[in-house]
Amino acid sequence: MTISYKGNLRVKLLSLLLLFLGLNSTAIAQVTATFYCSSGTYKTGSVNSAGTKNDGNMTTINSSTNRGWATFDLSSIPTGSTVSAVTLKFTTYSTTLSSATNNVYGFLGDPVTMAGASLYSSCGSGTSLNASSWSANALQTKVLNATGVAFVAANVGGSINIGFVRGSTNTYNIYGYPGAPADQPQLVITYVPSVACSATPTAGTTTGPTAAVCPSAGFTLGLSGATAASGITYQWESSVVGAGVWTPIAGATASTYVSSTATAAADYHCVVTCSNTGDAAVSTTFTVTINPFYNCYCASSATSTADEEILNVTFGTLNNSSVCGVAAPGPGSTASMYSNYSTLTPTTVFTGSAVPLSVQIGTCGGNYGNWTKVFIDYNQDGAFTSAGEEVYSSATYTTGPHFETGTVLIPTTALIGVTRMRVVNVETTVASGVPACGTYTWGETEDYLFRYSGTTNLCRYTKCYNCIRSCFDLSKYKLHIKRFRFFSRVRNFLSMGKT
Numbered sequence: 008m009t010i011s012y013k014g015n016l017r018v019k020l021l022s023l024l025l026l027f028l029g030l031n032s033t034a035i036a037q038v039t040a041t042f043y044c045s046s047g048t049y050k051t052g053s054v055n056s057a058g059t060k061n062d063g064n065m066t067t068i069n070s071s072t073n074r075g076w077a078t079f080d081l082s083s084i085p086t087g088s089t090v091s092a093v094t095l096k097f098t099t100y101s102t103t104l105s106s107a108t109n110n111v112y113g114f115l116g117d118p119v120t121m122a123g124a125s126l127y128s129s130c131g132s133g134t135s136l137n138a139s140s141w142s143a144n145a146l147q148t149k150v151l152n153a154t155g156v157a158f159v160a161a162n163v164g165g166s167i168n169i170g171f172v173r174g175s176t177n178t179y180n181i182y183g184y185p186g187a188p189a190d191q192p193q194l195v196i197t198y199v200p201s202v203a204c205s206a207t208p209t210a211g212t213t214t215g216p217t218a219a220v221c222p223s224a225g226f227t228l229g230l231s232g233a234t235a236a237s238g239i240t241y242q243w244e245s246s247v248v249g250a251g252v253w254t255p256i257a258g259a260t261a262s263t264y265v266s267s268t269a270t271a272a273a274d275y276h277c278v279v280t281c282s283n284t285g286d287a288a289v290s291t292t293f294t295v296t297i298n299p300f301y302n303c304y305c306a307s308s309a310t311s312t313a314d315e316e317i318l319n320v321t322f323g324t325l326n327n328s329s330v331c332g333v334a335a336p337g338p339g340s341t342a343s344m345y346s347n348y349s350t351l352t353p354t355t356v357f358t359g360s361a362v363p364l365s366v367q368i369g370t371c372g373g374n375y376g377n378w379t380k381v382f383i384d385y386n387q388d389g390a391f392t393s394a395g396e397e398v399y400s401s402a403t404y405t406t407g408p409h410f411e412t413g414t415v416l417i418p419t420t421a422l423i424g425v426t427r428m429r430v431v432n433v434e435t436t437v438a439s440g441v442p443a444c445g446t447y448t449w450g451e452t453e454d455y456l457f458r459y460s461g462t463t464n465l466c467r468y469t470k471c472y473n474c475i476r477s478c479f480d481l482s483k484y485k486l487h488i489k490r491f492r493f494f495s496r497v498r499n500f501l502s503m504g505k506t
């Protein structure tokens with residue numbers, strides 16, 4: 008019985024294995040991999056027309072007589088692999104806008120040993136891979152043309168250089184090594200390897216976002232150092248953080264995994280299988296962490312440091328003053344344009360309470376008509392767009408420094424917990440000129456966090472009977488019960504009086 012059972016089990020397992028191999032033998036073995044400009048002596052840099060090389064420094068591509076380069080090691084791609092697409096990514100730095108057409112070129116050789124004059128020439132000749140304008144202070148994603156794809160395909164298994172050449176009227180600089188990895192030039196190459204796998208593959212290291220991901224934003228996971236060969240299949244899996252209980256992600260069978268949302272922190276890895284042998288390996292575990300919604304709001308900022316400035320915001324126990332030209336402590340702050348005070352300890356505000364509001368408007372320049380609005384994300388959906396979330400708006404515009412004052416009634420439906428308040432003052436004479444998101448020319452945006460508490464202090468007041476359930480906290484139990492009884496008697500007395 009036992010032997011027979013084992014025999015049947017073997018047959019079943021073999022059938023399953025054959026089914027598994029059969030299904031996966033038709034899977035696409037296409038690989039998408041990111042190649043970073045390798046660090047090291049003269050792997051990236053700039054060179055001027057006189058032939059002077061700047062090792063590792065691409066930020067000096069600031070004139071028409073400077074060109075940059077980045078070297079990419081493509082030795083991990085088997086020679087003869089079919090390359091279908093290549094995208095070049097790099098980051099620019101500039102304070103000057105320009106619509107000039109810039110160019111990237113492909114060339115071979117070792118910049119370490121190339122003479123400066125030859126390197127300068129090569130950066131701007133060779134094979135043109137992409138000609139386009141570049142945005143200021145942004146990640147550039149440039150798809151290589153067919154000639155560029157062919158250039159990369161012809162040189163996989165080796166090393167290539169990309170030359171960066173600015174347009175004639177352009178003043179862009181380009182960040183390269185030794186900047187952060189995100190700023191380093193990158194080549195994203197999609198290809199089908201030419202060599203068939205024949206043994207247990209290397210799954211490699213899982214790569215992903217280096218910072219916490221906002222819930223509405225997506226993220227991409229990839230593999231670094233994984234075996235590149237035909238016959239390789241991929242299955243991404245996820246687990247509750249630290250649990251080690253893995254579940255395959257439906258449809259996640261490419262070498263990269265792209266998720267359009269990020270609702271909860273999770274662990275991820277990829278099962279890499281050589282379908283020719285059935286051997287599999289698992290990549291390292293990568294944990295994707297989630298940025299709380301209250302750190303993920305739309306941007307709001309002035310584009311000029313001049314004129315209107317929010318000098319003080321007083322709201323409940325919050326009393327925060329600021330001055331012209333000094334940046335707030337929170338991420339993204341720019342002096343006199345956007346001030347992020349979300350790093351301050353959130354002030355507690357009670358639902359159902361009426362909170363006095365005061366906003367002091369000053370100026371860092373001239374005096375013009377301006378308008379103030381305050382927004383609070385009551386329903387904690389990471390936006391200020393829901394009904395009632397514009398909690399204050401000026402009655403009309405005011406010219407020059409003044410105080411805006413009012414009272415904000417926190418709805419009892421406001422969700423308990425931390426959420427964001429945004430104060431926006433804009434040089435405008437109309438209410439519609441003060442948006443919760445986006446840029447405007449003069450004025451300032453200030454952001455704060457608040458903690459909405461349901462264990463309300465309304466018990467101090469006559470509405471205690473509405474919140475008696477939340478008043479049953481051990482330390483205040485007796486006091487609240489006495490108050491409840493008192494107000495109940497008053498209410499009963501009034502009710503009796505009416506009958």
Ligand SMILES: [Ca+2]
Pocket residue numbers: 316317318319329330346451453
């Ligand atoms: Ca301010």
Ligand SMILES: [Ca+2]
Pocket residue numbers: 383384385386387388389390391392393396
């Ligand atoms: Ca909202």
